[in-house]
Amino acid sequence: MDDYTLPYISFGVGFSALLVSTDKAMRRPQHVERATELAPRLFYHRLFLVEGATTLFIGRDTKEPLIMANKNLNAAKAAKKDEFYTQMTDIERELQHYWKHFKDKVVLCNCDDPYESNFFKYFALRFNQLGLKKLICTCYNGSPIQGNELLLDFGEEDEKPRKPAYKVEITEVCDMNGDGAVDLSDVRILLQNNKNTRFELKTGDFRDPECIELLKQADIVVTNPPFSLFREYIGQLMEYEKKFVIVGHQNAITYKEVFPLIKENRLWLGYGFKGGAAHFNSPYEDIASASDHRAGMIRVSGVKWFTNMKIPKQNDILDLVCRYSPEDYPLYDNYDAIEVGKTSDIPCDYSGIMGVPITFLDKYNSEQFEILGATQRGCHDDVPDTKRYDDYWEVRQNGERTGSSGNKTNENANLLQNDGKKNYFINKEGRIIQSAYQRLFIRNKHPKTI
Numbered sequence: 001m002d003d004y005t006l007p008y009i010s011f012g013v014g015f016s017a018l019l020v021s022t023d024k025a026m027r028r029p030q031h032v033e034r035a036t037e038l039a040p041r042l043f044y045h046r047l048f049l050v051e052g053a054t055t056l057f058i059g060r061d062t063k064e065p066l067i068m069a070n071k072n073l074n075a076a077k078a079a080k081k082d083e084f085y086t087q088m089t090d091i092e093r094e095l096q097h098y099w100k101h102f103k104d105k106v107v108l109c110n111c112d113d114p115y116e117s118n119f120f121k122y123f124a125l126r127f128n129q130l131g132l133k134k135l136i137c138t139c140y141n142g143s144p145i146q147g148n149e150l151l152l153d154f155g156e157e158d159e160k161p162r163k164p165a166y167k168v169e170i171t172e173v174c175d176m177n178g179d180g181a182v183d184l185s186d187v188r189i190l191l192q193n194n195k196n197t198r199f200e201l202k203t204g205d206f207r208d209p210e211c212i213e214l215l216k217q218a219d220i221v222v223t224n225p226p227f228s229l230f231r232e233y234i235g236q237l238m239e240y241e242k243k244f245v246i247v248g249h250q251n252a253i254t255y256k257e258v259f260p261l262i263k264e265n266r267l268w269l270g271y272g273f274k275g276g277a278a279h280f281n282s283p284y285e286d287i288a289s290a291s292d293h294r295a296g297m298i299r300v301s302g303v304k305w306f307t308n309m310k311i312p313k314q315n316d317i318l319d320l321v322c323r324y325s326p327e328d329y330p331l332y333d334n335y336d337a338i339e340v341g342k343t344s345d346i347p348c349d350y351s352g353i354m355g356v357p358i359t360f361l362d363k364y365n366s367e368q369f370e371i372l373g374a375t376q377r378g379c380h381d382d383v384p385d386t387k388r389y390d391d392y393w394e395v396r397q398n399g400e401r402t403g404s405s406g407n408k409t410n411e412n413a414n415l416l417q418n419d420g421k422k423n424y425f426i427n428k429e430g431r432i433i434q435s436a437y438q439r440l441f442i443r444n445k446h447p448k449t450i
Helices: 029-045 070-079 088-095 118-125 184-189 208-216 227-239 250-254 257-263 358-363
Strands: 005-010 016-020 081-088 108-109 134-139 164-168 196-200 222-223 244-251 279-282 297-301 303-307 353-357 370-372 393-395 401-405 424-426 430-434 441-442
Touching: 016 108, 016 279, 070 393, 088 118, 088 358, 108 208, 118 184, 118 222, 118 303, 134 208, 208 227, 227 244, 227 250, 250 257, 250 303, 250 358, 257 370
Parallel strands: 108 134, 108 222, 222 244
Antiparallel strands: 005 016, 081 279, 134 164, 164 196, 244 303, 279 297, 353 441, 370 441, 393 401, 393 424, 424 430
């Protein structure tokens, strides 16, 4: 690895990434501490962090190597610029369900360069169809590629100057070239027309006062914010009471700043990406083993659309065909709730608390179910854990200790079992438990009586 790359710097719980710096003072490993300290300021110049996502550059906090092979990093460095572009089809597939919300509204895309972003292109091309009042896009300082379009900058001395931050406002889109249709060529002309405005901004950071003033003007925000600042970004949208459709990772569901919004039905998931994953155009080799691999693209798992705008899927009722039995639905060792391993296996006749995968939210209807909590610290006050495991230790299936104590599994949903596959926890009496994956606690509002 070259001496100006800083491997696996941590940005808080669960975040790790390869930081590639353009700052000469940051090019040595001894500056890791400074890099971590300045991470919030520097994120606009780096690859965005995606907690837990299976991208080439990102992973959980771990000592293991980066997922991306060295050959891919070397290829990226040789190319100097490697980009991930959101597919227009993903944007079209999701936003078709929101059209009625956009009429006479001001739409803000505040992580999107108009010259690069498909979010801008989508709204500019459909400005008249949607009946928009105004479209505002902001580009933050230092990167020509925003939102899903990620730029890797290797800080070479001969690189071209970076773009300044700016905003573009569109209040009218018409057939500027007289060809009988409105397309991107007309949008390009409009960007130079006096009916549209282009002004430089100080930073383009969504937290900057001038960008907050733009947010105040907006009715709806649609973009892919930096995943590493998702908590802060969505907090700002809620503070200013904005409607939004934004992209985030599914792990954000159980953030203590986000989960209460879901529990209170102030935030929910959109229709999602096809196959539960997003595909980004990229020259990198895709090393994912998924069956839906696509040539020339990178597959990123667990990407979701988050929204607070009413959509038809909220009224869909989940068809429940399974019936409860103690053998099929064991109780957790530390929660008064049963384990339901798949959303499709939710029993129709159980009136108590159930632990379900977080993917349940894709099927969630607030009239059918009540969300009570989640196996995340600070997210299950209504479903308290009843047991601690500080006197346990973690063991691999080959019998070797990992060195971790049972504190690691406190507040997880734990079962009295050893499935013979994943690590387990044991105490000196030989009592064995295993942690289920992250769970939401729910209750069926209308259980059937058999």
